[in-house]
Structures are given as structure tokens and as C-alpha cells.
Amino acid sequence: MKKVSIVGFGRFGKTLYRLIKDDFIITLYDINIISHEGLTKSTIIAKSLKEIYSSEIIFYCVPISSFEDVISKHKKYFQNYHILIDVLSVKMHPAKIFKKYLTNTQALLTHPMFGPDSSKDGFQNLPIILDKFTTSNEIYQFWKEYFKSKNLKVIEMSARDHDRLAANSQGLTHFIGRLLDAYHFEGTLIDSLGAKKLLEVKGQTCNDTWQLFMDLQLYNPYTKQMRIKLGNTFDKLSNKLLPRQINSQFITFGIQGGKGSNNEEALHHFLHQAEIKRFRIKYLYTSRNVLQALYRGNIDRGQFAIANSVAGIVDESIQVMGKYK
Amino acid sequence: MKKVSIVGFGRFGKTLYRLIKDDFIITLYDINIISHEGLTKSTIIAKSLKEIYSSEIIFYCVPISSFEDVISKHKKYFQNYHILIDVLSVKMHPAKIFKKYLTNTQALLTHPMFGPDSSKDGFQNLPIILDKFTTSNEIYQFWKEYFKSKNLKVIEMSARDHDRLAANSQGLTHFIGRLLDAYHFEGTLIDSLGAKKLLEVKGQTCNDTWQLFMDLQLYNPYTKQMRIKLGNTFDKLSNKLLPRQINSQFITFGIQGGKGSNNEEALHHFLHQAEIKRFRIKYLYTSRNVLQALYRGNIDRGQFAIANSVAGIVDESIQVMGKYK
Structure with a gap:
């Protein structure tokens, strides 16, 4: 033996x-x-x-x-x-x-x-x-x-073929399983067959150690591409679900300033030049609010100042631009 | 009857x-x-x-x-x-x-x-x-x-309880199914049980019409929150997979300029002030390259100019900042 x-x-x-x-x-x-x-x-x-x-x-x-x-x-x-x-x-x-x-x-x-x-x-x-x-x-x-x-x-x-296939199969499956876990995806009274299968995927992948998950993602050279592609696909799908126009009667603008602000003046200048006559303005006061409203589909277009001829760069705008894409 | x-x-x-x-x-x-x-x-x-x-x-x-x-x-x-x-x-x-x-x-x-x-x-x-x-x-x-x-x-x-539960069950399941479809997730020679279950989820949800998918996402008031939460969870999980430091021996900086550029000078000024002695610089030439390298985990920190005392706002930087978060 x-x-x-x-x-x-x-x-x-x-x-x-x-x-x-x-x-x-x-x-x-x-x-x-x-x-x-x-x-x-x-x-x-x-x-x-x-x-x-x-x-x-x-x-x-x-x-x-x-x-x-x-x-x-x-x-x-x-x-x-x-x-x-x-x-x-x-x-x-x-x-x-x-x-x-x-x-x-x-x-x-x-x-x-x-x-x-x-x-x-x-x-x-x-x-x-x-x-x-x-x-x-x-x-x-x-x-x-x-x-x-x-x-x-x-x-x-071959090792290379294995890793390429595994990134898009095992690697993706474990990523989805961990995503569902981090989301706190749980069973409900009204789960469809599909929801039950996702719960099983979550259970199975999270039964393995966190270390295995990390290692699968970090030691297979193809998993990074998989995650980037999945992230881009996620963004594209989310964007398809944003309304084409919040209200079909007019374009909804969200601006950083309040009523009578420089921002509003700048917007009116733009509206005049672009010959946009049907619009509503939401006064959102901060650049963060403007970007959040865009991201959530609550406004059609947003406007905020990046620089100001007197005060220079508007730090708030620059900082919050890093949070949204 | x-x-x-x-x-x-x-x-x-x-x-x-x-x-x-x-x-x-x-x-x-x-x-x-x-x-x-x-x-x-x-x-x-x-x-x-x-x-x-x-x-x-x-x-x-x-x-x-x-x-x-x-x-x-x-x-x-x-x-x-x-x-x-x-x-x-x-x-x-x-x-x-x-x-x-x-x-x-x-x-x-x-x-x-x-x-x-x-x-x-x-x-x-x-x-x-x-x-x-x-x-x-x-x-x-x-x-x-x-x-x-x-x-x-x-x-x-109640209708409200239904929609709240359904957003996080049926709504999420259909979103994942469509995500897998848009990703072109396909069976491989080496699918685990979990991967096979995900393929079934994809098949089932995509057997329903695209209109049903859109309607589930748009007419349930809780699905938007679900998607935003899922997106934030996705980002957090992805970030956990970025290396803490690309190379443990030094900090890798990526900069917008080339060798001898204003960007490099600014970086050296920062490194001196921050007393950072172990570093490498990657000359990435554009703000887009800097943000992409950060996103992909190829550099630890990035640097690019937003404004320039002579030329004013750097348009390329502002535009590309909208693409990454």
C-alpha cells in the first residue's frame, strides 16, 4: 500500500x-x-x-x-x-x-x-x-x-482554463452569495422558487470560510475582471430602471442653491440659451443632495458649482463628486 | 354557476x-x-x-x-x-x-x-x-x-406588507436574475451546485417578460430602496476585496502627469509634508487613468489636478470624476 x-x-x-x-x-x-x-x-x-x-x-x-x-x-x-x-x-x-x-x-x-x-x-x-x-x-x-x-x-x-472558467462560475457564485449575505437577504412568507434558490446559494457559499471567499477572489487572476464586469453590468441595469423623465410634462432640475441663489441665476441663463421652457426647479441646497437626487431618479438633471470666481474651488462639490458616479 | x-x-x-x-x-x-x-x-x-x-x-x-x-x-x-x-x-x-x-x-x-x-x-x-x-x-x-x-x-x-416583503424577495430575485443575464452568465464544464442554482434563477426570471421585470421594479415603492441598498452592499463588498496596500514595502501613488510634471512636483511637496519616505510613483498621464487604477486596485492613492492657477478648471478631471466613485 x-x-x-x-x-x-x-x-x-x-x-x-x-x-x-x-x-x-x-x-x-x-x-x-x-x-x-x-x-x-x-x-x-x-x-x-x-x-x-x-x-x-x-x-x-x-x-x-x-x-x-x-x-x-x-x-x-x-x-x-x-x-x-x-x-x-x-x-x-x-x-x-x-x-x-x-x-x-x-x-x-x-x-x-x-x-x-x-x-x-x-x-x-x-x-x-x-x-x-x-x-x-x-x-x-x-x-x-x-x-x-x-x-x-x-x-x-489546464490551470489557466480552469481559472478563467472558475472566475465566472465559482468566483461569481461566491460573490453573489456573499452579496446576499451582506445585504441580509432572508426568507419571507412569500418567497418564490427563485428566491428560495438564491437563499440556498447564500447558505452554501457562506458555509465556506470567509478566508476561502477572499482567497478565491484574490488568488484567481480572472476574478477581478469578473467583479469589474459584474459591477458595470449592475450599473447599466440600474440605469435602465431610472425613469426617462420624472414627469413627462416638464424637465425636473435639482440645484445646489436656494431661491435667488447664484446657482438659480446660472440655471436660468442655461435654460434661456437651451430654449427649455417647460421645467421645474427643486432647490436642494447642497451638491450632495443634487447628486443623491440624480442617483435616486428624483430629478432629471442636476446643477451645482465646482468653482466660484470669488471663492475659488467649491470643496463640498469636489468631495461629494467622489461618492457618486 | x-x-x-x-x-x-x-x-x-x-x-x-x-x-x-x-x-x-x-x-x-x-x-x-x-x-x-x-x-x-x-x-x-x-x-x-x-x-x-x-x-x-x-x-x-x-x-x-x-x-x-x-x-x-x-x-x-x-x-x-x-x-x-x-x-x-x-x-x-x-x-x-x-x-x-x-x-x-x-x-x-x-x-x-x-x-x-x-x-x-x-x-x-x-x-x-x-x-x-x-x-x-x-x-x-x-x-x-x-x-x-x-x-x-x-x-x-396587507398590500403594504406585501410590497415591502416582495421588494426584498421577488424584486431582488428578478434583479439578480436579470443581472446574471446581462452579464452573460453561462454554464461551464466546472459548475458547482451553487452555480447551477444561479443558472436556474437566471432562466426562471428571464422566462418572464422584460415588461414584468420593469413593472416589478418601478411600481413597487420599495424596490428602489432595495436596489440602492443592494448597490451600496455591492460597493462595500468590492472594496473589502481591494488590497490593503498593493505592495507592503511602499505606498504606490498614481499621478495624472508625467515625469517632471506639475503633478509630480505637487506630489513631492505632499510626500515631504506627510513625511512619507517609502513610495513609488506611477505616471498615468490622465485623470481617467488615475481613477481607473484606483478602482481596479492597481495603485494605493491617486492624484490629479482639478484646477490650475493659470488655466483654471481642468475639464478632463471634472468630467471623469463623474464616472467613478
């Missing part, structure tokens, strides 16, 4: 252990104390880093953001007969780290797309992504066949 | 007809031609507005945004023995319209929370919201018991 070490015995380390414990002699290692409860008799709990590397195969089930730290600290134990396997939810990052620290040791990139929740009734048909990376054909075939023999659905894909 | 008219024979009108066709003598009316195909023998197709009102009970299955138009046009046919029932997905709006146009005619507010998709396998346990509004106890009891007898789940709630 081959010897396998699992570094990191958290949510996923425990799930992996459940999957492979009967097929290998397992050594576990964690920075926290591991209890013997529920472990097979042959399972060893390593007390030193050196013990980990008495196994031929090492799985790293550590947080994405700790991965480089772990690999750099363990580097001195790596031998050319070791096979290192990462299971992170991002793939370009571990590829980069392995390239940086490994010389003659083989490494396999995997993303098992399951955790304790989705595998609680078994592993049947759960997906695992594989990138052969620096493993030999023989080693790669061994693990590919092994995962298939566990009824996992093996998907072969 | 009571006589019931259904005004509007679209997606929901047809669903309602399936629900009630065997229990009443039905008259149908639509602005488009209705085919006799699939109708019961006793069903009448009205050719004039007057014919609609030969029934005692009238259901209005028209778009939310057409409701006032329909009620105002039909007003002259209303008698005190008529019972008008609306089925809109918002409730304060029809309440307002009924109050505006009805004198001695009773009206019942309902929101059947189902459509052709969710009821395709039957109506068992599908929710319907009721607000008694201006109906007599007797009439209200009749409809409440009738809907229960059809195995619907009757939920009694």
Missing part, C-alpha cells in the same frame, strides 16, 4: 481523508492538534514536518493564502521520489508556487469540486479537475484512474 | 383560466384575437367591453403598467354588484388605482405567486396572497375558501 500524507486537516482535509483512507496508509499533519477519534487504525499523526515526508505522496489541504508559506517552509524535505498534489480552488497560483520552489520533485494540480456538504451522501459523480503539470505519464495515469475508481467525474483542463 | 370574466389572456390569464375554468362560466377578453382552441364549450369570447361586465366577477390579468389605463377605460361599466379582482405582482399600485376610480364597486387584491412554469404540474400548495381591501366579509370568505379548495396556499397580508 502506498503511503500518503495529508497536510492540513480542516474542512477539506477531512473530506479527502474520508475519500482515500481505505486505499493508502495515511499520515495526517495539522498546525492544530488532531484527535484520533474516527481515524482508521493505520492512520499516523505526524508530529514533525519530517514525518510528513516519509510518505511518497503529499496532499496539501491548506488555505490558498497559506500555500506559498507551507511550500517554502517544507522545501528542504522534498526529494525527487515525492509527488506533491495540491487541491486548491485556484490553479494558476499553486502552479506558480510549485515552479518557484520545486526542482526535481513532481507535482500534480487538482481541484476537487466538493467539500463536506456536497459529499455527505457519497462522492458519486462529483467533479475533480486535473492538470498533469509536471507529473510523469505513469504517475498522472495512476491518479486519474484512481479518482475515476472512486466514481469522481474527472475533468482534464 | 357564477359568471367570471378574465380581462387579458396572456401568460397569466391563461394560467388563471386553467385554474378556474371548470368552476365558473368564463368570459375572456383580450386586445389580441383569442383562439377557441383548448377552451371549454361554455367559454365566451367577449367582443366588446360591455360583454365583459355581464359577468359579476372580473379578473384583470393585464400588465402592471397598463392597469390604470384599463380601469379608467372600463370605469363606465362598473356597477355596485360587480366584484373586481386584480392579480398583479405589486399590491399598493392596484389599491391606489381602485381607490381612484371605484365608488360603490367592491375590489379584492390578490397576488397569485405562480405562472405557467411553476403550475405546469398542478396548483398544489402554490401561494396566493390576499388583501380583503373593499370586499364584504361574505365575498372575501367565498374567494378565500375557493382558493383553498383549489389547494392553493392562502396567505393573508
Whole structure:
């Protein structure tokens, strides 16, 4: 029986252990104390880093953001007969780290797309992504066949393709889940099927750690683009919901000043030049009120002063311009 | 057998007809031609507005945004023995319209929370919201018991409570569904369970008409607050994902000017005063580049000129400030 070490015995380390414990002699290692409860008799709990590397195969089930730290600290134990396997939810990052620290040791990139929740009734048909990376054909075939023999659905894909797809799938899903959580989206008496599904998405994604969420967003080079695109799409959709004109009879202007202010005078000058005859003016007194009213669709157009020939730059306007777009 | 008219024979009108066709003598009316195909023998197709009102009970299955138009046009046919029932997905709006146009005619507010998709396998346990509004106890009891007898789940709630809850449930769900659609969120080879659920939400909400989406967002007085809150939550969550400092060794400044520009001179003045010694400067040349780099988390701080003692206001800066917040 081959010897396998699992570094990191958290949510996923425990799930992996459940999957492979009967097929290998397992050594576990964690920075926290591991209890013997529920472990097979042959399972060893390593007390030193050196013990980990008495196994031929090492799985790293550590947080994405700790991965480089772990690999750099363990580097001195790596031998050319070791096979290192990462299971992170991002793939370009571990590829980069392995390239940086490994010389003659083989490494396999995997993303098992399951955790304790989705595998609680078994592993049947759960997906695992594989990138052969620096493993030999023989080693790669061994693990590919092994995962298939566990009824996992093996998907072969490069680290880059994985991250590009994952940003727009897992990355987006976790972002929406966290958005719903931060919004305090809750069930109501009158939830439609769709609302119930969103509640499930919120529940599932927030069942994972906040650290995993942050790491998915920060260590996949494509998630930033995803968030920027989602934000721009959000703004465009919101803008479509602003009324074309608040009142079809006239244009509603909101101005920074009060009645008789310089702002009003300037507006009348503009209205005269633009030959706008049907209008209403809302006196909103501050630039903040003007921008807020525009944002909320309470006025059609807003006006405020940025500079004044006597007093110079109007600080309030400049400052509040940073709050709205 | 009571006589019931259904005004509007679209997606929901047809669903309602399936629900009630065997229990009443039905008259149908639509602005488009209705085919006799699939109708019961006793069903009448009205050719004039007057014919609609030969029934005692009238259901209005028209778009939310057409409701006032329909009620105002039909007003002259209303008698005190008529019972008008609306089925809109918002409730304060029809309440307002009924109050505006009805004198001695009773009206019942309902929101059947189902459509052709969710009821395709039957109506068992599908929710319907009721607000008694201006109906007599007797009439209200009749409809409440009738809907229960059809195995619907009757939920009694005021129009205001309905709209407040619906904005944060149905309104939010449809907004997320449309957001995913506008983003072009699609299935991938590596979708998790959560991603699949989001795809279902997208599919379901976009199966409804764009008009229903717009109407849900615009005719429920609470949806605007929902969208503003969701937008603010989105921004806060995005900001949490910006790096605290791009590079922990130094502060990265992005400036509008190039090397030797007034901007650089101003920055050095600031750095000296603020006693900042570890910094890097990125020469970004335009205010747009500075704001974009800040937004994308590529610089820690940005600097650009708003006004210049010689040339006055810097138009580019003012204009681009409107694009970012």
C-alpha cells in the first residue's frame, strides 16, 4: 500500500481523508492538534514536518493564502521520489508556487469540486479537475484512474482554463452569495422558487470560510475582471430602471442653491440659451443632495458649482463628486 | 354557476383560466384575437367591453403598467354588484388605482405567486396572497375558501406588507436574475451546485417578460430602496476585496502627469509634508487613468489636478470624476 500524507486537516482535509483512507496508509499533519477519534487504525499523526515526508505522496489541504508559506517552509524535505498534489480552488497560483520552489520533485494540480456538504451522501459523480503539470505519464495515469475508481467525474483542463472558467462560475457564485449575505437577504412568507434558490446559494457559499471567499477572489487572476464586469453590468441595469423623465410634462432640475441663489441665476441663463421652457426647479441646497437626487431618479438633471470666481474651488462639490458616479 | 370574466389572456390569464375554468362560466377578453382552441364549450369570447361586465366577477390579468389605463377605460361599466379582482405582482399600485376610480364597486387584491412554469404540474400548495381591501366579509370568505379548495396556499397580508416583503424577495430575485443575464452568465464544464442554482434563477426570471421585470421594479415603492441598498452592499463588498496596500514595502501613488510634471512636483511637496519616505510613483498621464487604477486596485492613492492657477478648471478631471466613485 502506498503511503500518503495529508497536510492540513480542516474542512477539506477531512473530506479527502474520508475519500482515500481505505486505499493508502495515511499520515495526517495539522498546525492544530488532531484527535484520533474516527481515524482508521493505520492512520499516523505526524508530529514533525519530517514525518510528513516519509510518505511518497503529499496532499496539501491548506488555505490558498497559506500555500506559498507551507511550500517554502517544507522545501528542504522534498526529494525527487515525492509527488506533491495540491487541491486548491485556484490553479494558476499553486502552479506558480510549485515552479518557484520545486526542482526535481513532481507535482500534480487538482481541484476537487466538493467539500463536506456536497459529499455527505457519497462522492458519486462529483467533479475533480486535473492538470498533469509536471507529473510523469505513469504517475498522472495512476491518479486519474484512481479518482475515476472512486466514481469522481474527472475533468482534464489546464490551470489557466480552469481559472478563467472558475472566475465566472465559482468566483461569481461566491460573490453573489456573499452579496446576499451582506445585504441580509432572508426568507419571507412569500418567497418564490427563485428566491428560495438564491437563499440556498447564500447558505452554501457562506458555509465556506470567509478566508476561502477572499482567497478565491484574490488568488484567481480572472476574478477581478469578473467583479469589474459584474459591477458595470449592475450599473447599466440600474440605469435602465431610472425613469426617462420624472414627469413627462416638464424637465425636473435639482440645484445646489436656494431661491435667488447664484446657482438659480446660472440655471436660468442655461435654460434661456437651451430654449427649455417647460421645467421645474427643486432647490436642494447642497451638491450632495443634487447628486443623491440624480442617483435616486428624483430629478432629471442636476446643477451645482465646482468653482466660484470669488471663492475659488467649491470643496463640498469636489468631495461629494467622489461618492457618486 | 357564477359568471367570471378574465380581462387579458396572456401568460397569466391563461394560467388563471386553467385554474378556474371548470368552476365558473368564463368570459375572456383580450386586445389580441383569442383562439377557441383548448377552451371549454361554455367559454365566451367577449367582443366588446360591455360583454365583459355581464359577468359579476372580473379578473384583470393585464400588465402592471397598463392597469390604470384599463380601469379608467372600463370605469363606465362598473356597477355596485360587480366584484373586481386584480392579480398583479405589486399590491399598493392596484389599491391606489381602485381607490381612484371605484365608488360603490367592491375590489379584492390578490397576488397569485405562480405562472405557467411553476403550475405546469398542478396548483398544489402554490401561494396566493390576499388583501380583503373593499370586499364584504361574505365575498372575501367565498374567494378565500375557493382558493383553498383549489389547494392553493392562502396567505393573508396587507398590500403594504406585501410590497415591502416582495421588494426584498421577488424584486431582488428578478434583479439578480436579470443581472446574471446581462452579464452573460453561462454554464461551464466546472459548475458547482451553487452555480447551477444561479443558472436556474437566471432562466426562471428571464422566462418572464422584460415588461414584468420593469413593472416589478418601478411600481413597487420599495424596490428602489432595495436596489440602492443592494448597490451600496455591492460597493462595500468590492472594496473589502481591494488590497490593503498593493505592495507592503511602499505606498504606490498614481499621478495624472508625467515625469517632471506639475503633478509630480505637487506630489513631492505632499510626500515631504506627510513625511512619507517609502513610495513609488506611477505616471498615468490622465485623470481617467488615475481613477481607473484606483478602482481596479492597481495603485494605493491617486492624484490629479482639478484646477490650475493659470488655466483654471481642468475639464478632463471634472468630467471623469463623474464616472467613478
